[in-house]
Amino acid sequence: MTAAVRLQASPDSDADALTSASNLLQLARGKTADDRRRLLQGIADLCNATPPGAEASPLLGEIFMIIARQAEQDIRKVLSESLASTAWAPPALITMLALDAIEIARPVIAASPLLKDQDLLRVLVEATLEHQIEVARRPRISSAVADAIIDRGDPAILTALAGNRTAQISEAALGRLIAQSQRIAALRAPLTRHPRLNEALATELFLYVGQALQEAIRERFQISEARLAAAVDAAVRPPLAEPIGIDDALVIDHEEMERRLVEKLDAAGQLRPGFLIRAIREKRLSLFQVGLATLCGFSLDQVRAAIERRDPEALFLLCAAAGIDRAVFSAVVQEIRALSGGWPGHGDGQDQPRPALSPSAAARAFRALIGGAEA
Structure with a gap:
């Protein structure tokens, strides 16, 4: 012994x-x-x-x-x-x-x-980023520790927490993580698989993820397209923020101001489909066109040509290339028609449900359809 x-x-x-x-x-x-x-x-x-x-x-x-x-x-x-x-x-x-x-x-x-909440909170305050990431990964951390991690707002620590399936994270805290996923792309995939994600939070997360993760959310929760469209509509109701950092004393034409705003958002990684939907809901068609051209990589003339066609097919392909979900396309095209004198037209009949396309496939189809057409 x-x-x-x-x-x-x-x-x-x-x-x-x-x-x-x-x-x-x-x-x-x-x-x-x-x-x-x-x-x-x-x-x-x-x-x-x-x-x-x-x-x-x-x-x-x-x-x-x-x-x-x-x-x-x-x-x-x-x-x-x-x-x-x-x-x-x-x-x-x-x-x-x-x-x-x-x-x-x-x-x-x-x-x-032997490490209690107060010890873990001390590590979050006093130790390095690597220590804080390990705290976020620790199995079964309490809701108090999870809240403190979210308060810190560091992308690497938040990503570690999002991937911790045993963390005792509250519904409100998970909602805060989903809100952070709008700016931190690495959060989206682990949140889509999170065991505490419910249907209401999944509907909110749907607004920020790409097509593959949107399909995963649909399969997991069986959320109807009508409900998803309503969620997108609710998300775009607040008024668009005014452009930041442009000197109001400068005399700049309206299109140039919108171009600068879109460039700033794009450079910051904040130009997303939700911004385009908000623009059209706020009846800012030219801002929608500039943002759409930037987000999907086509010229402004090609975007305008897509809108001024006898049918909405080209516009649908552009919206899909930009990542706008097909569930909301019908509402988007109706808003555009109200702002553009009825363009695009209905073609051979009323608009029909359209298949899901990946952004790359939609971009290829748009090039084949409209090519280098000018407005």
Whole structure:
């Protein structure tokens, strides 16, 4: 039986414990490879000899604290790995290791049952970005910790949290993550698969994701296209923000101002299908045209030519190339007709439901249909 077990079994083991402690401390101060090997083996033996549910002696805790303060990084890393899953280690030691270099901190942040919410919140405040990501990945973190992570708003930490399926994240907090996915694309795929995603939140997320993830949402929740169209309509009702950063004293024609706004949004990665839908709902047809041309990579003349056709086929292909969902195309084309004197026309009859197309396929079809046509 090892000294660590005898230390708890009998008061007569004090001498053995002191001898063991003295040996470990002497090895921790040693510089040779053999000292390191024997110290690592001693740490492992002490940890393995402590049965589950047992309490470590104060002397053993003191030994580990001294080692953690004095030993070099590789020794502290082994200590962290050895104590990561134990419930008997000194809490102060675990907290110390959690704030150490990330290679040392990672095992205890991931697994230690001794780290409480206040300890994890301290790591979020005091430690590096890598430490904070590990906290976000930690299994079964509480809603309080999840809320604190979302409050920080860092994309890498939020992405780690979105991928943590065991986190105790509230519906309100998940809604905040979905709102963040409008600017952080990496959040969208893990949120689409998140076990706590419900139909209402999925309908909101639908507005921010691409076609493949939209199909995944449809398959998972069986949301009707009518409801999705209503969600998009509700999302675009707030008025569009005025262009930011353009000197009002400058005399710039309306089209040039809209072009600058679209360029700024595009450069910031904020030019999305939802912006185009908002523009047309706000009866800003020229802004819709400029944004559509930029988002799908065609000229403004080609966009205008698509609108001024006898049927809406070309406009449908353009909207699909820009990522506008087919569920809302009918409403979009009706708004455009009201603003453009009835263009595009109805062709041979009333508008019919249209098949889903990927943006690349729609762009190819549009080129084949309209080519280099001018308005």
